[in-house]
Amino acid sequence: MVVGDIATGTDLLVIGAGPGGYVAAIRAAQKGIDTTLVEKDAYGGTCLNYGCIPSKALITGANLAHEAGHAEEMGIHADPVVDMSQLRDWKSGVVDQLTGGVEKLCKANGVNLVEGTARFKDENAVRIAHGGEGQGSETIEFEHCIIATGSRVIQIPGFDFGDEPVWSSRDALEADTVPERLVVVGGGYIGMELSTTFAKLGADVTVVEMLDDILPGYESDVARVVRKRAEDLGIDMHFGEGASGWREEDDGIMVTTETEDGEENEYRADKVLVAVGRSPVTDTMDIESAGLEADDRGFLSVDDRRRTDVEHIYAVGDVVEDTPMLAHVASKEGIVAAEHIAGEPVAFDSQAVPAAVFTDPEIGTVGMTEADAEEAGFSPVVGQMPFRASGRALTTNHADGFVRIVADEESGFVLGAQIVGPEASELIAELAFAIEMGATLEDVASTIHTHPTLAEAVMEAAENALGQAIHTLNR
Numbered sequence: 001m002v003v004g005d006i007a008t009g010t011d012l013l014v015i016g017a018g019p020g021g022y023v024a025a026i027r028a029a030q031k032g033i034d035t036t037l038v039e040k041d042a043y044g045g046t047c048l049n050y051g052c053i054p055s056k057a058l059i060t061g062a063n064l065a066h067e068a069g070h071a072e073e074m075g076i077h078a079d080p081v082v083d084m085s086q087l088r089d090w091k092s093g094v095v096d097q098l099t100g101g102v103e104k105l106c107k108a109n110g111v112n113l114v115e116g117t118a119r120f121k122d123e124n125a126v127r128i129a130h131g132g133e134g135q136g137s138e139t140i141e142f143e144h145c146i147i148a149t150g151s152r153v154i155q156i157p158g159f160d161f162g163d164e165p166v167w168s169s170r171d172a173l174e175a176d177t178v179p180e181r182l183v184v185v186g187g188g189y190i191g192m193e194l195s196t197t198f199a200k201l202g203a204d205v206t207v208v209e210m211l212d213d214i215l216p217g218y219e220s221d222v223a224r225v226v227r228k229r230a231e232d233l234g235i236d237m238h239f240g241e242g243a244s245g246w247r248e249e250d251d252g253i254m255v256t257t258e259t260e261d262g263e264e265n266e267y268r269a270d271k272v273l274v275a276v277g278r279s280p281v282t283d284t285m286d287i288e289s290a291g292l293e294a295d296d297r298g299f300l301s302v303d304d305r306r307r308t309d310v311e312h313i314y315a316v317g318d319v320v321e322d323t324p325m326l327a328h329v330a331s332k333e334g335i336v337a338a339e340h341i342a343g344e345p346v347a348f349d350s351q352a353v354p355a356a357v358f359t360d361p362e363i364g365t366v367g368m369t370e371a372d373a374e375e376a377g378f379s380p381v382v383g384q385m386p387f388r389a390s391g392r393a394l395t396t397n398h399a400d401g402f403v404r405i406v407a408d409e410e411s412g413f414v415l416g417a418q419i420v421g422p423e424a425s426e427l428i429a430e431l432a433f434a435i436e437m438g439a440t441l442e443d444v445a446s447t448i449h450t451h452p453t454l455a456e457a458v459m460e461a462a463e464n465a466l467g468q469a470i471h472t473l474n475r
């Protein structure tokens, strides 16, 4: 039986319950706005279900197993056995706990939750299709709308995610066995995080990357530290090659690649993981009916309040052009949009957006590189502290990498930082805060940091920029 189309109204309709949408919905409800959040799949979106959280859970498991099995020099002899399906169940438990928490938080804050797929009817109404065939639909009319529909994996010709040996990142995170041989197409951050994870879990990993290095967008000396460690883990990396196809063999599959000069190479594998990026989900909602138009890659352009060209319709998260596809960016944008709808004088200031890569070692970056600072007209001064000179790094047996701080020579204001090394994803928060607070090198250097901690390396990098470092030679 098809249930008829019932129309209801809401002040704010949020489409998509990822870190952009659910955060926006909660903040709007906190501000007293009558808010409805519609989600077609799972609360928490890509981040909680198929991205940040499950990947970091698997990374934790892989690190633990690998560390325990490689600590002979500390007198620890162990040969850990990884039960992959149990590790997967543990990871799923973490995901369930968090997604259940999101649903409860939304309800506790008074957000109306609607399950279904939203499509625009016009610029003030959507139709929500509930579930599958015969589940009915409803129309929701709104005063304001926030589009937070996120992104999906990019598929490349010759590699259909429907084929069993071809993995998307989501399939890789659901694996209940470790493939003996894994080819990873793409050396970006998702490709490198998963390559490292599966190598540590015992797979023979080959990375194929079209560009001439891993981690495009990161400085070469930062990427070099991760590449060197990946090599030590036995990851075989091939640059300047694009994956062109695969075929079944008696023993697994053969992945073929092609260089720019047309030279072909072949790699044996059991699975091939395609991780070449993500594209925004704006093509399934009839956005044109609301008067919206995406650019040729599917992104929506917004102003600094996250308003689209249709002023009462906002967009946040992975659908937005010109901001990085990161969960914390989506959440911040969601808060800005919600508070602006509530009438507050807010704007999205992307001066200090930190980013982290959970490879081995980790990377954390924020603000400007030295080259960015020069390009922006600053006369930058740079300080660096290698982790091999950090007592705490040595006691954790992870001393590769460095902390680098970039500041304006004249004023001393911290402009940016690049960290590659242990806990870089956590350490970068101090420097994001420093930039946000308008701190100078002097402020960072004169703050007493606990000993012995990795954070002391941040203080030492600032001291190094001032020519006052104690534990490393000044430049």
Ligand SMILES: Cc1cc2nc3c(=O)[nH]c(=O)nc-3n(C[C@H](O)[C@H](O)[C@H](O)COP(=O)(O)OP(=O)(O)OC[C@H]3O[C@@H](n4cnc5c(N)ncnc54)[C@H](O)[C@@H]3O)c2cc1C
Residues within 6 Å of the ligand: 015, 016, 017, 018, 019, 020, 021, 038, 039, 040, 041, 042, 043, 044, 045, 046, 047, 048, 050, 051, 052, 053, 055, 116, 117, 118, 119, 148, 149, 150, 151, 169, 170, 190, 281, 284, 285, 316, 317, 318, 319, 325, 326, 327, 328, 329, 330, 356, 358
């Ligand atoms: C493997 C992996 C690892 C990652 N690791 C990190 C990390 O460590 N740190 C980080 O910051 N980022 C990470 N990301 C990126 C991060 O997941 C995204 O940037 C983030 O989820 C974007 O949030 P969003 O709210 O814009 O969209 P999403 O999280 O994609 O949520 C969008 C939601 O909208 C729903 N939806 C779509 N269309 C409709 C519709 N028409 N009607 C109703 N609902 C709809 C979807 O079902 C989905 O739940 C990772 C991504 C992947 C794939």
